[in-house]
Amino acid sequence: MTNNFGQNGPKKIIGKPFRKVDARAKCTGQTKFADDIFLPRMLFAKLLRSPVPHALIKHIDTSKALKHPGVVAVITGNDLPIPYGILPVSQDEHALCIDKVRFIGDPVAAVAALDEDAAFQALDVIEVDYEPLETIASIEEALATDEPRIHEYGDGGNVHKRVSLEFGDTEQGFAEADLIREDVLFYEGSTHLPMEQHAAVAHFDADEKLTLWSATQTPHYVHRALTKTLGLAASHIRVIATPNGGGFGGKSDPFNHEIAVAKLAMVTGRPVKITLTREEVFYCHRGRHPVLMWVKTGVKRDGAITAMHFRSMLDGGAYGSYGVASTFYTGALQTVTYNVPRYKFEGLRVFTNKPPCGPKRGHGTPQPRFALEAHMDKIAEELGLDPAEMRKRHLVPAYSVTANYLRVGSMGLGKCIDKVVQGSEWKNKFRKLAYGRGIGIACSSYICGAGLPIYWNNMPQSGVQLRLDRQGGVCVQCGSTDIGQGSDSILAYIVAEVLGIDPFDIRVVTADTDLTPVDLGSYSSRVTLMTGNAAIQAAERAREMLTIAVSEKLGAPIENIAFADRRAFDVENPDVGVTFAEAVVLAESKFGTIGTVGSYTPPRSPGKYKGSGVGPSPAYSYSAAVAEVEVDPETGMVVVDRIWIAHDIGQSINPALVMGQVEGSVYMGLGEALMEEMAYRGKRNVVHKFPSMLEYKSLTTLEMCDVKTYLVEDPDPNGPFGAKEVGQGPLLPVPPAIANAVYDAVGVRIDEVPIMPEKVLAGIRSKAQGKEGRFGLRALPVVAWPVPIRVPTPAEGGDGKELPRVAVHGRD
Amino acid sequence: MPNKPEKSIIRLTLNGEAAEVAFAPHKTLLEVLREDLGLTGTKHGCELGECGTCTVLVDGRPILSCLALGLDMEGREVVTIEGMAANGILHPLQETFADLGAAQCGYCSPGFLLTAKEMLEKNPSPTREEIKEALAGNLCRCTGYIKIYEAVELAAARMRGEEVEPATESIYGLA
Numbered sequence: 007m008t009n010n011f012g013q014n015g016p017k018k019i020i021g022k023p024f025r026k027v028d029a030r031a032k033c034t035g036q037t038k039f040a041d042d043i044f045l046p047r048m049l050f051a052k053l054l055r056s057p058v059p060h061a062l063i064k065h066i067d068t069s070k071a072l073k074h075p076g077v078v079a080v081i082t083g084n085d086l087p088i089p090y091g092i093l094p095v096s097q098d099e100h101a102l103c104i105d106k107v108r109f110i111g112d113p114v115a116a117v118a119a120l121d122e123d124a125a126f127q128a129l130d131v132i133e134v135d136y137e138p139l140e141t142i143a144s145i146e147e148a149l150a151t152d153e154p155r156i157h158e159y160g161d162g163g164n165v166h167k168r169v170s171l172e173f174g175d176t177e178q179g180f181a182e183a184d185l186i187r188e189d190v191l192f193y194e195g196s197t198h199l200p201m202e203q204h205a206a207v208a209h210f211d212a213d214e215k216l217t218l219w220s221a222t223q224t225p226h227y228v229h230r231a232l233t234k235t236l237g238l239a240a241s242h243i244r245v246i247a248t249p250n251g252g253g254f255g256g257k258s259d260p261f262n263h264e265i266a267v268a269k270l271a272m273v274t275g276r277p278v279k280i281t282l283t284r285e286e287v288f289y290c291h292r293g294r295h296p297v298l299m300w301v302k303t304g305v306k307r308d309g310a311i312t313a314m315h316f317r318s319m320l321d322g323g324a325y326g327s328y329g330v331a332s333t334f335y336t337g338a339l340q341t342v343t344y345n346v347p348r349y350k351f352e353g354l355r356v357f358t359n360k361p362p363c364g365p366k367r368g369h370g371t372p373q374p375r376f377a378l379e380a381h382m383d384k385i386a387e388e389l390g391l392d393p394a395e396m397r398k399r400h401l402v403p404a405y406s407v408t409a410n411y412l413r414v415g416s417m418g419l420g421k422c423i424d425k426v427v428q429g430s431e432w433k434n435k436f437r438k439l440a441y442g443r444g445i446g447i448a449c450s451s452y453i454c455g456a457g458l459p460i461y462w463n464n465m466p467q468s469g470v471q472l473r474l475d476r477q478g479g480v481c482v483q484c485g486s487t488d489i490g491q492g493s494d495s496i497l498a499y500i501v502a503e504v505l506g507i508d509p510f511d512i513r514v515v516t517a518d519t520d521l522t523p524v525d526l527g528s529y530s531s532r533v534t535l536m537t538g539n540a541a542i543q544a545a546e547r548a549r550e551m552l553t554i555a556v557s558e559k560l561g562a563p564i565e566n567i568a569f570a571d572r573r574a575f576d577v578e579n580p581d582v583g584v585t586f587a588e589a590v591v592l593a594e595s596k597f598g599t600i601g602t603v604g605s606y607t608p609p610r611s612p613g614k615y616k617g618s619g620v621g622p623s624p625a626y627s628y629s630a631a632v633a634e635v636e637v638d639p640e641t642g643m644v645v646v647d648r649i650w651i652a653h654d655i656g657q658s659i660n661p662a663l664v665m666g667q668v669e670g671s672v673y674m675g676l677g678e679a680l681m682e683e684m685a686y687r688g689k690r691n692v693v694h695k696f697p698s699m700l701e702y703k704s705l706t707t708l709e710m711c712d713v714k715t716y717l718v719e720d721p722d723p724n725g726p727f728g729a730k731e732v733g734q735g736p737l738l739p740v741p742p743a744i745a746n747a748v749y750d751a752v753g754v755r756i757d758e759v760p761i762m763p764e765k766v767l768a769g770i771r772s773k774a775q776g777k778e779g780r781f782g783l784r785a786l787p788v789v790a791w792p793v794p795i796r797v798p799t800p801a802e803g804g805d806g807k808e809l810p811r812v813a814v815h816g817r818d
Numbered sequence: 819m820p821n822k823p824e825k826s827i828i829r830l831t832l833n834g835e836a837a838e839v840a841f842a843p844h845k846t847l848l849e850v851l852r853e854d855l856g857l858t859g860t861k862h863g864c865e866l867g868e869c870g871t872c873t874v875l876v877d878g879r880p881i882l883s884c885l886a887l888g889l890d891m892e893g894r895e896v897v898t899i900e901g902m903a904a905n906g907i908l909h910p911l912q913e914t915f916a917d918l919g920a921a922q923c924g925y926c927s928p929g930f931l932l933t934a935k936e937m938l939e940k941n942p943s944p945t946r947e948e949i950k951e952a953l954a955g956n957l958c959r960c961t962g963y964i965k966i967y968e969a970v971e972l973a974a975a976r977m978r979g980e981e982v983e984p985a986t987e988s989i990y991g992l993a
Contacts (some may be wrong), residue, residue: 699957
């Protein structure tokens with residue numbers, strides 16, 4: 007790393023609770039979200055969505071719609087024949103379905119009209135002939151039904167992806183165990199439910215340049231998708247991500263409505279807006295995959311793991327989305343909390359006729375974390391160990407490489423466990439509270455950005471451009487997208503710290519593919535670490551130029567020049583100096599216009615095997631949570647009174663914003679643990695059970711629990727000023743901590759989220775009848791798993807590469 | 819095309835000023851505010867009365883503008899988020915929401931701010947439970963509500979004339 011300059015010593019900005027740079031705009035209604043854009047002559051678009059879950063499209067007749075008063079244009083799938091998708095390996099979507107629909111809500115036509123009402127009415131007179139196909143509604147059905155195939159690609163039948171990896175000799179590991187335990191668990195799907203419904207505005211101007219404003223977390227990938235599907239040169243397309251009214255991963259895919267509205271703008275030559283209804287947002291989905299999981303772990307008497315075998319089956323819904331990555335993620339991060347010397351992972355994702363699943367906060371990792379942490383709780387009980395102590399005894403060492411070749415940096419989980427154990431008075435409560443009251447613990451880890459970009463290349467994942475002008479103005483430009491997490495502010499704080507100016511003096515321009523260098527987007531908790539490092543580099547380069555010019559002016563040695571309080575001065579004689587604006591004038595006089603760039607590329611991963619692309623990260627954050635619950639044995643109702651959570655943030659860039667992310671993560675984890683579910687009606691028609699905010703249960707103020715937060719600061723050398731992520735990680739320990747607390751309260755294992763009252767009650771009744779005190783599935787569907795890719799672990803002398811297939815076959 | 823104009827005209831007091839607006843009579847207050855008056859600070863989350871995002875004050879009371887007809891606003895006093903700050907001076911709630919990060923994405927914030935404003939006018943010293951009760955009709959997906967409670971409590975104290983700063987625990991966590 008070359009960017010340690012300015013990262014040592016006392017900080018003026020970093021670690022301080024400054025307001026966000028856009029805080030006043032957000033509190034006064036001035037922030038312009040996508041639907042707040044109104045342009046002259048703007049048309050309004052609506053999508054006609056499929057009312058059937060799986061069918062061939064035999065014919066579409068739009069002639070009546072075209073004659074409907076107010077309608078200006080109607081397009082169908084044939085107008086946008088090129089497929090797209092977020093991952094290069096899953097280019098399986100069309101903006102408007104061409105010959106087949108795959109779920110209720112799949113769009114088949116788009117109308118642009120003078121107003122929204124006219125567009126709505128015109129949808130009713132579009133005639134579509136569907137020829138129904140057998141529907142596939144669940145993981146079990148998908149595995150049992152090879153035909154019809156929802157897609158003509160994948161790993162056979164309706165299996166989208168099958169993965170099998172083995173790190174080290176797990177059979178040997180299980181042979182060395184004193185105890186082997188197996189568990190089956192299920193994590194229901196849930197959706198992001200951002201308060202802002204997706205919206206986009208497109209304008210194709212007279213110079214044949216297209217601009218799309220959209221509520222997207224990933225303008226760069228939308229830019230790519232538009233370039234591919236519209237047949238326009240990338241240089242003729244500009245994507246501007248408007249501030250997102252909540253994302254949580256739900257605005258990370260390029261969407262059909264974005265492409266359709268862009269096409270309608272090209273067809274009509276007028277601006278066109280589309281705003282989805284709340285019901286449509288449920289159809290966009292890309293939310294948490296429902297995952298069936300089986301985990302088998304061998305342990306020594308002290309809880310040391312000798313081997314682990316994890317299986318996951320993901321219900322992917324109708325399209326690929328991020329699903330291949332999601333599948334790998336359900337098996338990747340089991341190894342970064344507790345030492346797992348030998349590890350086997352088998353995973354698969356199926357297609358079903360439901361809205362597509364994708365990345366939701368924690369992307370593919372809350373499900374296995376729930377399974378793993380509930381499983382660890384049961385192991386601790388079988389061994390007669392305190393679950394908090396058992397976990398702490400076997401932590402992955404800091405600065406080590408795991409069996410699956412993830413390079414762990416700073417590792418503050420031990421401190422996190424200590425904080426929540428002390429804060430919650432764990433030792434006085436665990437297995438000691440009255441029946442109906444319980445306490446549970448769980449831990450977790452999350453990535454700070456993915457080591458590899460979605461499109462593999464050697465270019466940076468984040469770029470920052472800095473422009474200093476002779477009035478002392480500083481403009482920072484970056485492709486990153488503020489989805490409420492405060493990424494615009496992070497850029498300003500970091501640049502201000504390095505240049506010794508006030509963050510509110512800085513103009514931040516982000517998420518505009520015409521004006522800003524590429525940043526891949528707001529996903530995988532990558533933004534603070536990656537844009538932060540890029541911003542440091544750009545700011546240090548600018549500072550170097552200013553330093554040279556100021557040192558000449560002051561006649562002081564270069565190493566004496568410091569920047570603080572909007573001044574540049576000689577540290578040995580601080581009264582001698584110039585204002586920041588004068589420093590810029592001196593530098594501009596000497597070097598010409600002052601502009602610098604910075605970029606960030608993650609370090610290379612030590613894993614070289616097929617499948618090693620998912621899991622590596624520049625750094626891992628850690629969290630520990632204790633939940634205290636009250637369970638009513640008469641009704642099965644679970645009330646979570648309080649959650650103590652400690653998060654290893656590395657270094658807070660702004661602690662107030664970190665606190666907000668921790669609390670928001672706890673909230674979302676609590677909702678998933680207790681009530682949120684993306685559920686469907688009917689086995690054959692697969693209608694979404696409740697596409698409304700009233701019926702899709704989420705926590706109001708009355709259900710939200712008290713949260714006691716501890717920030718553990720263990721700076722990571724790869725983070726900007728040592729910072730790690732916080733947007734996603736703290737969600738992960740919450741559902742298992744609650745499940746473990748429910749067991750402590752009433753002695754019943756609920757091996758499934760959400761932990762609904764009827765499940766708790768079923769478990770309590772089963773136990774009262776002398777049966778197992780448990781609610782959950784007993785087994786995974788039986789499938790033939792592929793021969794695993796075998797990778798010797800670092801401890802076995804492995805070099806990160808898989809064994810040749812010949813050797814694998816030889817073994818079998 | 820019909821012979822007579824399709825739009826209706828009403829007069830109201832909007833953010834303390836006399837206003838007149840013409841709109842299609844079936845429109846909701848939400849639509850009239852955003853589309854006919856250009857006041858896009860009022861947001862929508864469901865347009866079905868489920869989320870509280872579109873809350874505005876009518877005659878001093880919080881109402882869901884997605885469920886109110888524009889025509890019903892004749893002669894009434896409507897306050898939107900645009901009217902919460904006066905002459906560039908933020909309302910104490912706006913200040914504390916900004917200070918504590920109670921507005922993350924900011925989309926639900928106008929509804930929360932106006933609901934909280936009305937609550938503090940009725941009850942200057944609310945308990946945490948009373949704040950939860952008053953805000954129970956507004957959904958937020960970002961904050962877990964905690965920074966919102968803390969911002970309301972801080973603003974309430976300041977509006978009572980107390981000189982208080984945010985609690986260390988709410989900004990830095992527990993030691």
